[in-house]
Amino acid sequence: MNILILAASAQKASINKKLAGAIGQMIASEHKIDTPDFKAFSLPMYDGDIEQESGVPELAQALAARIQQADAVIICTPEYNGSIPGGLKNTLDWLSRLRPHPLVAKPVLLTGASPGALGSIRGLWHTRVPFEALGALVYPEMFGLSSAYDALDEQNGFKDARKSEQVNKLVNSFLAFAAALTKS
Numbered sequence: 729m730n731i732l733i734l735a736a737s738a739q740k741a742s743i744n745k746k747l748a749g750a751i752g753q754m755i756a757s758e759h760k761i762d763t764p765d766f767k768a769f770s771l772p773m774y775d776g777d778i779e780q781e782s783g784v785p786e787l788a789q790a791l792a793a794r795i796q797q798a799d800a801v802i803i804c805t806p807e808y809n810g811s812i813p814g815g816l817k818n819t820l821d822w823l824s825r826l827r828p829h830p831l832v833a834k835p836v837l838l839t840g841a842s843p844g845a846l847g848s849i850r851g852l853w854h855t856r857v858p859f860e861a862l863g864a865l866v867y868p869e870m871f872g873l874s875s876a877y878d879a880l881d882e883q884n885g886f887k888d889a890r891k892s893e894q895v896n897k898l899v900n901s902f903l904a905f906a907a908a909l910t911k912s
């Protein structure tokens with residue numbers, strides 16, 4: 729399958745980029761992986777005047793095309809103030825203005841990494857909301873990587889083998905769910 733893994737962080741040393749790398753490594757031998765650089769898709773704040781004057785920005789359309797090509801999407805997102813980061817929400821708001829918009833019936837797995845003990849899980853519950861509202865098929869289980877600054881090594885491998893096993897199991901059950909949907 730074609731799997732798009734989006735780390736929703738702009739910063740170079742992002743732990744969510746590292747998590748995306750770790751997940752990508754787990755499945756790269758069996759799937760085609762696309763990892764768009766979130767910063768390369770920086771969009772202006774949603775503004776109805778921009779939309780009326782010049783339509784949905786080309787960058788949003790380009791990201792939508794990448795999502796459309798994917799059989800399944802894995803999100804690795806930071807948690808900001810207990811919720812979805814504004815940049816990701818803004819991107820979803822622009823994507824939602826496209827017809828058809830690219831997330832309808834798209835299988836989506838939500839993951840996140842944070843240095844805290846809760847591993848972004850509060851933010852993931854908020855992140856679910858716009859994805860669900862857009863008609864994405866959000867996998868019931870989510871994964872938050874806690875103490876993330878120390879959890880991954882230089883090669884983006886999990887230092888803790890049990891954590892690696894947990895993520896591997898989750899990602900593969902999500903991909904089985906996505907494959908079943910792709911066939912139906």
Ligand SMILES: Cc1cc2nc3c(=O)[nH]c(=O)nc-3n(C[C@H](O)[C@H](O)[C@H](O)COP(=O)(O)O)c2cc1C
Pocket residue numbers: 737738739741742743744745805806807808809810811841842843844847848
């Ligand atoms: C505006 C802002 C709000 C944040 N809020 C939270 C939070 O609510 N919970 C948390 O665990 N970490 C929070 N953090 C810390 C981030 O988890 C941390 O900066 C992390 O490295 C961001 O992910 P990234 O490295 O992938 O960019 C916040 C950081 C910023 C900049």
